[in-house]
Amino acid sequence: MDTAIGITAYVGALTLTAIASLLLGGFVLMRARKLPGSSLLAAFLAGVGIWSIAQVAPAVIGLRAGPFTVPLIALSPLPAAAFVHLVFAFALCGSLRPVALASYALASFAALVGLFFRVGEVIPWHGFAGFFVPSPVGWGVLGVAAVLSVAGHLRLLRIWRRQAGLQGQQAGAVFISSLLGLAALSGFAFPAFGIDAYPWPVLLLPLYSVALVYGIVRHNFMLADVWARRALVWLLLIAGAGGASVFIAALPLALADRPVGFLATWTALAATLMLGLAILTPLKRMADRFVFPGARIEEADIAGWRDLLAQASDETELTAMANELLQRHLALPAGGPDLRIDGDSVSLRGWEDAPAATRHAAERFAEIAAESARRLSSARRLVDAEREARLAELGALAATVAHDLRNPLGIVQMAATAAPPGVRAEIGEQVARMNALVTDILDYARAWTVAPRPLRLSELLTSFGVDTQVPPDLEVMADRMALVRALTNLIDNARAMGTQVSVIAEDGRAVTIDVCDDGPGIAPEIAANLFRPFVSRRPGGTGLGLAIVRRIMEAHGGTVTLVDRPGWSTCFRLTFERAL
Numbered sequence: 001m002d003t004a005i006g007i008t009a010y011v012g013a014l015t016l017t018a019i020a021s022l023l024l025g026g027f028v029l030m031r032a033r034k035l036p037g038s039s040l041l042a043a044f045l046a047g048v049g050i051w052s053i054a055q056v057a058p059a060v061i062g063l064r065a066g067p068f069t070v071p072l073i074a075l076s077p078l079p080a081a082a083f084v085h086l087v088f089a090f091a092l093c094g095s096l097r098p099v100a101l102a103s104y105a106l107a108s109f110a111a112l113v114g115l116f117f118r119v120g121e122v123i124p125w126h127g128f129a130g131f132f133v134p135s136p137v138g139w140g141v142l143g144v145a146a147v148l149s150v151a152g153h154l155r156l157l158r159i160w161r162r163q164a165g166l167q168g169q170q171a172g173a174v175f176i177s178s179l180l181g182l183a184a185l186s187g188f189a190f191p192a193f194g195i196d197a198y199p200w201p202v203l204l205l206p207l208y209s210v211a212l213v214y215g216i217v218r219h220n221f222m223l224a225d226v227w228a229r230r231a232l233v234w235l236l237l238i239a240g241a242g243g244a245s246v247f248i249a250a251l252p253l254a255l256a257d258r259p260v261g262f263l264a265t266w267t268a269l270a271a272t273l274m275l276g277l278a279i280l281t282p283l284k285r286m287a288d289r290f291v292f293p294g295a296r297i298e299e300a301d302i303a304g305w306r307d308l309l310a311q312a313s314d315e316t317e318l319t320a321m322a323n324e325l326l327q328r329h330l331a332l333p334a335g336g337p338d339l340r341i342d343g344d345s346v347s348l349r350g351w352e353d354a355p356a357a358t359r360h361a362a363e364r365f366a367e368i369a370a371e372s373a374r375r376l377s378s379a380r381r382l383v384d385a386e387r388e389a390r391l392a393e394l395g396a397l398a399a400t401v402a403h404d405l406r407n408p409l410g411i412v413q414m415a416a417t418a419a420p421p422g423v424r425a426e427i428g429e430q431v432a433r434m435n436a437l438v439t440d441i442l443d444y445a446r447a448w449t450v451a452p453r454p455l456r457l458s459e460l461l462t463s464f465g466v467d468t469q470v471p472p473d474l475e476v477m478a479d480r481m482a483l484v485r486a487l488t489n490l491i492d493n494a495r496a497m498g499t500q501v502s503v504i505a506e507d508g509r510a511v512t513i514d515v516c517d518d519g520p521g522i523a524p525e526i527a528a529n530l531f532r533p534f535v536s537r538r539p540g541g542t543g544l545g546l547a548i549v550r551r552i553m554e555a556h557g558g559t560v561t562l563v564d565r566p567g568w569s570t571c572f573r574l575t576f577e578r579a580l
Helices: 003-032 038-074 077-090 096-117 136-162 166-189 200-218 226-255 262-291 299-309 315-330 356-418 421-445 457-464 480-497 545-555
Strands: 120-125 128-134 338-342 345-349 453-456 467-469 475-478 501-507 510-517 559-563 570-577
Touching: 003 038, 003 200, 038 077, 038 096, 038 120, 038 128, 038 136, 077 096, 077 136, 096 136, 128 136, 136 166, 166 200, 299 315, 299 356, 315 338, 315 356, 338 356, 345 356, 356 421, 453 457, 453 480, 457 467, 457 480, 457 501, 475 480, 475 570, 480 501, 480 510, 480 545, 480 570, 545 559, 545 570
Parallel strands: 467 501
Antiparallel strands: 120 128, 338 345, 453 475, 501 510, 510 570, 559 570
């Protein structure tokens, strides 16, 4: 390998390792500082970064790096002790405290010995302006660091082999990445062992950071969210792009040797800088598109989204479709950041830490989803208005029919007074049934206008004469007359179908009132359409009772549903949403 190229590659590898390690340490402190072990991991990564700087300095400034490099090499056992502490903390080991104290004590003693007795020197070697070579004391100090590192790796290997699931996978990822680091470190021993060859293992050192990043991203290390993990990959790619651009830009200068003269040197350096920036720009753009895809929105994307979202038939389908399209466009994992549709408004969840460009794309998509939500709301309002108009028309018709029927019914009942008692009773029963049907038709067709006010349920329910399970002070905002009518319908149904009836009220995010019975239950074939007119009819009923209950609850802004409750065959639940 050409000497100039080899030195440039060596400097680039160590510089990239230093940058990546320091960025990783900063990432851990920013994103996971509250989690156990984060400070230890950050300290270890900072140690790796500083150690890399100490090794690259001699190759850049030669023998003058000695006063800087030698003391930093003497401190090598301290990051190794932090690594042991981190591994045993990660393993939740009961002997963590004694192991940590012993590791730091041994590392501190070795570092003090190295600082006082000098761990080595910087000498020219194999074309390098400077290269660190350990002294006998330095071998001892570095040996302590090696022993600590081996102890940590053995513990990691044990966790990897014995632990299943995420913890074992994380241990394996860190173990493999650290092995790469140890293999790369062997290149620094070439001068001491008299190996007259280029220290090629050092070029593997950046793979240590890459493998560690893979472990963090692949195995969700320290619960980092999707934006933190992507930011980590982006930082590493940018660091790599920067190192690649510097290497490529400096290569012509290294091949041509240093220019002679101030003007020539200045021109060469300026040209190198401009070339590096020109190379870095497309590399950065490539990293942006790889890590944060979909940040740019084309008109074709917008048109396609509008067409697809227009096919949704309700809010649930629109929400599912919108989240699927957004996740596909931005390459997001399922269960990650999403959007929520409530009526005709759309809100984003989990986008606070997203990059500005990605967040802007999500906001633009949310605007398009809001357009579809508004169309659905408008269509629903039109349907509701049309339904209310039909009901009003039905109410007017029912009022006319009621007037026209009740008068003849009254005449029939009066004429039956002279009939035999059995006939008179049968006529009275049928007239009463027809009057009940007319009343229910009028109630179903009427426009229910309610005036809600606080009602104490325990007092309201005493008049029904059924078993109640109601908190004494529980109140509900409802119209008294309308709620009594709804409860009457449900309790009458329950009494007709079962031998035991109970009303159970509970307080939570909403007030619920369950009317339950132990009857035969609801037939599955009618459960879906239970609240439509004439679908269900108890003995002697009109078939409109549940439909009237639904109309009353809609007027209150609540719901009536069929629910399952242990110990009961049938339970109808009235739900009153709390006012915000």
